[in-house]
Amino acid sequence: LDAVAVTRDLTGRSVLVTAGGTREPLDPVRFIGNRSSGKQGVALAMAAAARGAAVTLIAANLEVPLPSGVRCVQVGTTLELQTAVTAEAASADLVIMAAAVADYRPAETAQSKIKKRSDSSTLELRLEENPDILRGLSHDRPREQTIVGFAAETEQDDAALFELGRGKISRKGCDYLVINRVGWTEGFATDSNTVIVINGGGDRVGEASGSKLSVAHRILDLVFAARWHPFITTGDG
Numbered sequence: 524l525d526a527v528a529v530t531r532d533l534t535g536r537s538v539l540v541t542a543g544g545t546r547e548p549l550d551p552v553r554f555i556g557n558r559s560s561g562k563q564g565v566a567l568a569m570a571a572a573a574r575g576a577a578v579t580l581i582a583a584n585l586e587v588p589l590p591s592g593v594r595c596v597q598v599g600t601t602l603e604l605q606t607a608v609t610a611e612a613a614s615a616d617l618v619i620m621a622a623a624v625a626d627y628r629p630a631e632t633a634q635s636k637i638k639k640r641s642d643s644s645t646l647e648l649r650l651e652e653n654p655d656i657l658r659g660l661s662h663d664r665p666r667e668q669t670i671v672g673f674a675a676e677t678e679q680d681d682a683a684l685f686e687l688g689r690g691k692i693s694r695k696g697c698d699y700l701v702i703n704r705v706g707w708t709e710g711f712a713t714d715s716n717t718v719i720v721i722n723g724g725g726d727r728v729g730e731a732s733g734s735k736l737s738v739a740h741r742i743l744d745l746v747f748a749a750r751w752h753p754f755i756t757t758g759d760g
């Protein structure tokens with residue numbers, strides 16, 4: 524269990540978290556998806572709720588149970604996620620886009636099971652681009668709202684990982700980007716995580732390593748709590 528001292532410092536705040544991974548159906552029995560378990564997003568929702576925030580979790584295909592004490596909206600595809608986020612974001616003080624969002628969806632979804640082909644040993648799928656939800660949110664939002672993006676990268680080199688993050692946050696236009704390394708065995712589905720957090724100017728504001736719940740609390744400290752508590756300063760470690 525996690526021994527994290529919790530203050531009710533987010534009382535009165537409204538927090539929206541997306542978690543999991545979107546799935547794009549090819550036919551009634553198959554989809555294109557990703558390996559995000561939703562654990563880090565669920566941990567963020569639980570941490571914010573423990574600190575007194577009113578939390579809405581938009582959950583896409585979680586591999587873990589929905590948390591209690593949090594309002595949950597379940598979605599499947601990226602377009603469903605976009606609809607839910609659009610409906611919920613306006614009233615949020617903090618939006619955290621921890622979900623792994625499919626960049627593309629099948630251009631056509633078959634209404635019956637796609638059959639194995641007897642005339643060819645290959646199958647081509649045509650995909651079309653999904654909307655960039657984080658970019659849209661960041662460019663058209665209420666004043667005073669804080670928006671946090673996530674970037675899961677397979678880059679092994681630290682400097683290159685950081686550079687990718689800097690480029691990504693400038694394209695997205697969010698306030699903070701949480702960067703974590705993922706791979707065949709790292710990041711997804713594990714109970715611990717290591718992240719660095721950068722701000723809109725591309726500066727490193729801190730890092731966190733440990734259980735996904737402790738990482739969640741640290742992320743909340745870095746991106747939000749300090750904003751409302753001028754006596755708390757965020758250092759570099």
Ligand code: CTP
Pocket residue numbers: 601620621622623624625626653654655656657658671672673674675691695
């Ligand atoms: N995101 C989003 N909508 C999309 C794709 C991503 O809102 N269509 C959000 C994710 O939830 C995440 C952030 O954007 O918070 C970064 O996602 P990522 O996949 O790393 O960014 P991309 O711009 O899609 O870059 P990449 O080419 O690395 O996939």
Ligand code: CA
Pocket residue numbers: 624625626
């Ligand atoms: Ca992507």
